[in-house]
Amino acid sequence: MYRYTLCLIRKADQWLLLNRQKQPAMGMWNGVGGKIEAGESPADSVIRETFEETGLTIPDVQFAGTILLRAEETAGIYLFLADLPSDQQLTTPFATREGILDWKRLDWILEPDNIGVISNLKAYLPRVLEQTTLQQHTFEYDGHRLLDYHVVPLEQEIR
Structure with missing residues (x-):
């Protein structure tokens, strides 16, 4: 079992x-x-972490695969997608104890010259949005330098 979760929340585009x-x-x-x-x-x-970091109650999350980060230590992450419920709003930018929340367009996130987005998000997000089967996304690092990225199908869904 992995130790971490990550949620990508969508509101329209x-x-x-x-x-x-x-x-x-x-x-x-x-x-x-x-x-x-x-x-x-x-x-x-x-769901708990999303509420703690954003104040949003996301009742339904969709398991979207796993992310494995291999460096000096290995970290595994369960990835989830969610749509913002229509009865909730979050006006941004909004500062929290974790950092600054903001709504970003997909083209902004994936822009090759955008060095402010974590590199692995730019690599796996297009695949996750197009996938028909669940996948494990594995990233090999030397410090902060990405050495390799590969994807394999997941055997089962995690809840």
Whole structure:
């Protein structure tokens, strides 16, 4: 079982991202999430973490695969997608204890010259949005330098 979750929340053609004010990935735009607590399922964890980091109650999350980050230590992440419920609003930019939240368009996120978005998000997000089967996205790093990225099908869905 992996220790972390990540949620990418969509509102129409925009995605809610967090510019982190602390490590890991300080100063980079990424989704919201965090550590899975004892007794939590990955889905329960990502719903709790999303509320803690954004104030949003996301009742339904869709498991979208896993991310494996291999560097000096290996970290595994359960990835989820969610749509902002129609009865909720979040006006941004909005500062939280974790960083700054803001809605970003997909073309902004994926812009090759945009160095402020965490590199692995730019690599896996297009595949996740196009996928017909769940996938594991594996990234090999030397420090912060990406050495390799590959994708394999996942055997089963995680909840």
